[in-house]
Amino acid sequence: MLVAAFGAIGRVIFWFPGPSKISIQGGSIVIQLIFFLLIGAALLSSLVFLGRRGGARAQGDPRALVEARKALDALQAGLLPEELVHRIFAKEDLSYVVSASAPKRVHDLFIAERKKIALSWIDQVRSQVSNLRRFHTDAARSYAQIGLRTEFQLACHFASLLVACRALSAAIYLGGPYAAPQMVDATAAAAARICAISEQSLAFLNPVQLKPFASGSLPS
Amino acid sequence: MASLSPKRMDVEQAREDLCRRTLSDIRRPLDRLIYLASMRDYNTGIYHHDGLASRFTSEVACEALADCHREAFRELVLCPLDELVSQLDAYRSSTHTSPREFLTAWGRLEPYRVAVPVQADPLSADFLFSNFKIALAILESQMDSRPAGLAA
Numbered sequence: 001m002l003v004a005a006f007g008a009i010g011r012v013i014f015w016f017p018g019p020s021k022i023s024i025q026g027g028s029i030v031i032q033l034i035f036f037l038l039i040g041a042a043l044l045s046s047l048v049f050l051g052r053r054g055g056a057r058a059q060g061d062p063r064a065l066v067e068a069r070k071a072l073d074a075l076q077a078g079l080l081p082e083e084l085v086h087r088i089f090a091k092e093d094l095s096y097v098v099s100a101s102a103p104k105r106v107h108d109l110f111i112a113e114r115k116k117i118a119l120s121w122i123d124q125v126r127s128q129v130s131n132l133r134r135f136h137t138d139a140a141r142s143y144a145q146i147g148l149r150t151e152f153q154l155a156c157h158f159a160s161l162l163v164a165c166r167a168l169s170a171a172i173y174l175g176g177p178y179a180a181p182q183m184v185d186a187t188a189a190a191a192a193r194i195c196a197i198s199e200q201s202l203a204f205l206n207p208v209q210l211k212p213f214a215s216g217s218l219p220s
Numbered sequence: 221m222a223s224l225s226p227k228r229m230d231v232e233q234a235r236e237d238l239c240r241r242t243l244s245d246i247r248r249p250l251d252r253l254i255y256l257a258s259m260r261d262y263n264t265g266i267y268h269h270d271g272l273a274s275r276f277t278s279e280v281a282c283e284a285l286a287d288c289h290r291e292a293f294r295e296l297v298l299c300p301l302d303e304l305v306s307q308l309d310a311y312r313s314s315t316h317t318s319p320r321e322f323l324t325a326w327g328r329l330e331p332y333r334v335a336v337p338v339q340a341d342p343l344s345a346d347f348l349f350s351n352f353k354i355a356l357a358i359l360e361s362q363m364d365s366r367p368a369g370l371a372a
Contacts, residue, residue: 078341083298088347093301097358100302101365106357113350117343124343 068135069202071128075195079125085188088117091178114177118184119169125191126165132198133158154197161190227280234276234284238269243288249295250307251314256289257335265338289337297344305355312359319363327356 097110136154164187171180246252259267267285268278276284296304312322326332332352336345 074341078343084344084347087298087300090300096300096302097354100305100358100362102358102361106354106361109357110354113354117347117350120346121343 064135064138065202068132068198071131071135072195072198072202075125075128075132075191079121079128080188080192080195082188085121085184088114088121089177089181089184091181094178111176115172118172118177122165122169122172122187125187126162126169129158129161129165129191129194132194133162136198136201150197154194157190157194157197161187161194164190230276230280231283231287234272234280235287237275238272238284238288241271248307248310249292249299250304250311252292253289253296253335254311256285256292259285260289262334286337290339293337293340293344293348297348301351301354301358304351305358308352308355309359319359323356323360323363326352327360 093114094110097107102110136151136158164183168180168183168187171183243252243255246255256267259269261268267282267289269281269285272281272284296307299307312319315322317325330349330352333349336348
């Protein structure tokens with residue numbers, strides 16, 4: 001097929017009169033050669049691109065589902081529990097450090113440590129949300145009973161949450177761990193909403209709660 | 221609890237047994253965390269408790285200990301910094317080591333790093349380590365501010 005394509009392109013190019021009708025020797029041959037080379041390069045890049053796409057996961061790859069489930073679990077169990085988020089950003093701890101009349105180095109250590117944890121929290125939330133988004137982009141439609149409207153809403157949620165994560169990260173990086181408490185709450189709430197919607201898509205992966213056999217229900 | 225499998229029910233019973241006989245005497249979550257971590261074989265990650273294993277099975281005892289370990293870890297992660305500082309100070313007193321020696325050893329060896337459950341969430345573990353670091357710094361500063369005679 002490629003050979004035929006090259007032949008057709010070649011015929012078109014040879015039929016094309018070229019930039020200069022004055023000279024059909026020398027310059028025009030070089031121009032045609034460059035033209036061929038450019039087309040060859042373009043076809044080669046297309047082949048490489050198509051080849052790489054072929055290596056990507058097929059839609060409905062079970063690994064994508066498992067990774068999405070892991071991301072959802074990491075968010076729900078590890079990163080978004082309200083009490084943990086509250087603890088990380090709790091101002092009571094700062095008040096305690098101040099009231100304990102600790103020296104400046106202890107105060108600085110506290111702020112630096114909390115900042116590190118806060119940035120790590122945002123980074124992990126963003127990373128897991130990106131994993132979920134990838135799942136929804138690649139595979140959700142193969143499996144999920146999820147409507148187009150919900151998909152669109154989800155796409156908007158993902159985009160706004162990822163932007164919010166970047167903004168929060170910048171705020172904390174510049175202003176410290178207590179710079180944007182409302183943004184923290186809003187980000188956690190938005191991530192929780194995404195988890196709730198993603199949960200619907202992945203609900204069928206949850207172990208089925210089988211009812212125990214009632215006595216006499218088994219055939220004798 | 222009607223949906224629990226028999227094995228899970230055994231684990232629950234073993235857990236209750238462990239809480240009633242042993243852990244009820246260890247009130248502070250920090251002490252419980254260290255005690256339960258010490259019941260774990262560092263080479264295999266399996267918890268051992270002969271008394272519990274004789275009443276149930278080794279497997280059930282291991283799961284019950286792991287459950288309690290996770291719970292102690294969670295309690296400690298969620299406890300405010302001032303509580304962690306007082307728990308650490310109380311634990312230090314119970315070991316009968318001098319404050320300076322204790323703080324130096326904990327600052328250098330960071331033994332709390334091996335006391336967390338295997339399945340602990342990485343962020344929670346990092347948060348706890350970070351809190352220990354701060355708590356140690358606070359205790360050290362408190363010790364420095366005390367008169368020399370009282371600090372020993």
